[in-house]
Amino acid sequence: MSKLLPLLVLVLLGLNNCSGEKKNHEAALSPVQVDELLHRVCARCHNLDMPPKTSDDEKAPPLYTVTVHLKDWMKEDDPSVLRAKFIDFVADYVIHPSRKKSYCDPASLKLYGVMPSLQGQITPAQARAVAATIFDRYDQMAMLAAVKERNRLARLPAWQQVLETRDCRLCHIQGKGRLAPGFEEIARKYARNKTASLKKIEKAITEGSRGAWPKYHTPMRAYKGLTPQQLEGISRWILQQQKQ
Ligand code: HEC
Ligand code: HEC
Numbered sequence: 001m002s003k004l005l006p007l008l009v010l011v012l013l014g015l016n017n018c019s020g021e022k023k024n025h026e027a028a029l030s031p032v033q034v035d036e037l038l039h040r041v042c043a044r045c046h047n048l049d050m051p052p053k054t055s056d057d058e059k060a061p062p063l064y065t066v067t068v069h070l071k072d073w074m075k076e077d078d079p080s081v082l083r084a085k086f087i088d089f090v091a092d093y094v095i096h097p098s099r100k101k102s103y104c105d106p107a108s109l110k111l112y113g114v115m116p117s118l119q120g121q122i123t124p125a126q127a128r129a130v131a132a133t134i135f136d137r138y139d140q141m142a143m144l145a146a147v148k149e150r151n152r153l154a155r156l157p158a159w160q161q162v163l164e165t166r167d168c169r170l171c172h173i174q175g176k177g178r179l180a181p182g183f184e185e186i187a188r189k190y191a192r193n194k195t196a197s198l199k200k201i202e203k204a205i206t207e208g209s210r211g212a213w214p215k216y217h218t219p220m221r222a223y224k225g226l227t228p229q230q231l232e233g234i235s236r237w238i239l240q241q242q243k244q
Helices: 004-015 019-026 031-040 063-073 079-093 106-112 124-137 140-155 158-165 183-189 192-205 228-243
Strands: none
Touching: 031 124, 063 079, 063 124, 063 140, 106 228, 140 158, 158 228, 183 228, 192 228
């Protein structure tokens, strides 16, 4: 009985139509746990990127495509009803998929075959949390925003892309460096001899840094794989920060 009890609770929650209960149920997993499941389980067959990536030997359509089509094919105008319907459908489908239930068009079903059941690889609660996440994450507006952001980044010089996409500014916060010296402080320290400083800064980035700033007790890790142009661009930019 003790083994059956959690199952019984899940079934009861699943049958309970009160949306508050359902929200709770989905929130049982953290975003990190849901991402872990998406990458470990779903990504074996579905590409997870947005914009989606397709390939000739893919085992299933990208999850973006699947999600956006499903939302469309469910033909439900009320967004909150659609969300609930979507979660119910997907949570059931990943464990009990079938040709009859699938919204997938016949040609694609023939090409990919019906999705194999994930029974034993994902619990009903996990399936609901994953379904809620993909519903919220994959939509046309989010896709437009992602494409816009990608285009904005693509127009920046390569060194600036590094500063915008890597975690430098998590620690090097302008004016309030609690985790690391602000870039303006670093610029001040190195203001005297710019040519020698460029090399020193590049070295700190590629090899990491410890002990150069006794006020900060944590060392900085090394950033490998940056091109000489990127390193020089970042270092020049850091040295210019003093003036601002
Ligand atoms: C072993 C491969 C495989 C794995 C793993 C997999 N899928 Fe699928 N999935 C497929 C295939 C193939 C299809 C297309 C055929 C179909 O609709 O059944 C599909 C279709 C779907 C559909 C669309 C159903 C419909 O009605 O068209 C959803 C939603 C879906 N998958 C969600 C997921 C989620 C969420 C995960 C991870 C928890 C996952 N899949 C893991 C192979 C997989
Ligand atoms: C986890 C926090 C953290 C991140 C992320 C981080 N740094 Fe640092 N950085 C530090 C700390 C702490 C120091 C001071 C270390 C020391 O005392 O030598 C430092 C020092 C530096 C220095 C000065 C080195 C010197 O010789 O004075 C430069 C330049 C620098 N970081 C650039 C970067 C760049 C560029 C990035 C991103 C690619 C980055 N940091 C990411 C924490 C971080």
